[in-house]
Amino acid sequence: MKVTLQAEKWSGLAEKALRGELLTQEEALFVLRAEDEEVLTIMQAAFQVRQHYYGKKVKLNMILNAKSGLCPEDCGYCSQSIVSAAPIEKYSFLDKETIVAGAREAMNRKAGTYCIVASGRGPTEKELEQVVDAVREIRDTMPLKICACLGILKPEQASRLKDAGVHRYNHNINTSRDNYSQITSTHTYDQRVDTVEAAKQAGMSPCSGVIIGMGESDEEIVEMAVALRNLDADSIPINFLNAIPGTPLEDRGRTPAMKALKVLALFRLMCPGKEIRVAGGREKNLRTLQPLALYAANSIFVGDYLTTPGQEVTTDHQMIEDLGFEIELCAL
């Protein structure tokens, strides 16, 4: 059922978020189920909150796929999983020089954060050492924050990454607890939460987000936002499924752009001071409405995703400039 709120009610939700109060389930569902005609007013409310914490600044992040494919896990959305038939490039862990060269490219693209991502259930000893070595060199020579995303992490591994200079660790909850077994059978929602906690305990900034469009209900989207608020994730990537041919979820349709905007606004209102990133699937799901996303989100990826292309970096830079927003350069 679609619902309509007065403009002042939407801005009332922004004021509530700014007071640090959690929206009720009913209010959160109002956002997700609002009439499309109300999207601009909702984005204005989200912007009220975004502006309070981040002004018009946009953080850029660049991904390096440091190890591609060859993963024994069965995540249904992922082209790199053992059950995927997607024709992707597969390679083992990149050497240190290539990882460091990626950091230089991140600087060229004005990214403040360089995300070293590897496929797999979790890092081997050798892989962890390679990341540690590369991170030390990058931290010594470039003003970049480094985020690692290497799968399930033990507390001792998390401490080694932190000591090497890894600022942030990403491990997404991806979907709701109840929906998790529909998406993956080789690990659990709780194992994902444990890794986020291990990263936090080690002193790294926790990054955890979701993939919208994997059969979850609106109630489950609200549940995910509450879960990430409770996890106190500093950075929350909101991915919208890019259904890749050859993966088990290849037949799922895109999230309509208007719905994607409502989801982004909801996460801004539920997790007001956090870095909300409009992440994978941005181009395909938001299409021509991408600029509006930045009224709720304050962060994007520039360049390609793990196995799918992103839009041109100059187009992203222009989008930010055309909005009158500005790129937030890294201030280490």
Ligand code: SF4
């Ligand atoms: S999401 Fe990660 S763990 Fe899951 S199949 Fe893909 S690479 Fe493996």
